[in-house]
Amino acid sequence: MSERTENAPSAPSAPSARGRPRDAGRDRALLEATLAVLYEKGYGGLTTAAVAKRAGVSTATLYRRWRSKEDLVIGTAAQWARDLGPGEDTGTLEGDLAALLRDKAETLDGPGGRLLHVLIGESAHNRTLARVLDTAVVQPVRDRAADVVRRAVARGDIAPLDDAHVLADLVVGAMVSRVFLTPGPPAPPAGADGPAGAAAPADTARTGAAMTTELLPFLLRALGARSG
Structure with a gap:
């Protein structure tokens, strides 16, 4: 019975209309525990028992x-x-892009990034999770990026694009590549200067601020931003 429950795909269950109201705090604890177990063990190693215990x-x-x-x-x-929430209208294309890049970098550095990492690997052979990756993770970014483009066109900052979602492809592709595919700094060799067991130095090129600084001018040129 437990094996069937763990492995059989099913549609998301709807909240019960009867009984006591669901405890939102407990729901949140379970979702946070899910992220923690996914991060430690991956999708294959995740079990409902492990999530319940963690929560x-x-x-x-x-x-x-x-x-x-x-x-x-x-x-x-x-x-x-x-x-994720909606993006703010800063009044300029550069400001909107900087906010988009900053928010996405912060997301990738947090729980959303851990979830995205798992879904990317699992979605190759799980069609249900592939749909989740697209609907819950990729599409919100595409929609927000499209809003940035539409506002920029309306202000006259850039010429109209055939596809307003192309900006999201540039943002998601570049950031996922930098965070998930680019190797981090090597661990310090044994006997190196510094306290024993010290962590490797921070890879400043992979921080949200560094990615925003690097990608922002590239995206402005790619979109054909008009100089003031």
């Missing part, structure tokens, strides 16, 4: 909310997408 609840409590680990990951992705 400090019973598996029965988890199953009242989500029927399987796939449902749980889908719910986590949906919550993360809601947390």
Whole structure:
């Protein structure tokens, strides 16, 4: 019974219309625990029992909310997408782009980045999670980037584009490549100067601020921004 519950794909379960209202704090604890277990063990190593234990609840409590680990990951992705929020209109293309890049960099550095890393690897052979990756993770970025482009066109900052979503492809592709595919700094060799067990130096080229600084002028040129 537990094996079927862990592995069988199913649609996200709807909240029950009867009984006590769901505890939003407990829901959030379960979603955060899901991210933590995904980060440590990957999708293949994630179990509902491990998530429930990490969240400090019973598996029965988890199953009242989500029927399987796939449902749980889908719910986590949906919550993360809601947390993204809309972009602000700064009044300039450069300001809007800087805000978009900054927000995406912060997301990749946090729980959303851990979730994205897992979904990218798993979606190659799980069509349900591939749809989640597109709907809950990629599309919100595409929609926000398209808004940036439309505002810039309306202000006369750039000429109209055939596809306003092309900006998102540039942003997502560049940032995912930098964060997930570019090797980080090597660990310090044994006996190197510094305290024993010291962490490797921070890779400043991979920080959100560095990525924003590097990508912003490139994106402005790519979009054909008109100088003032």
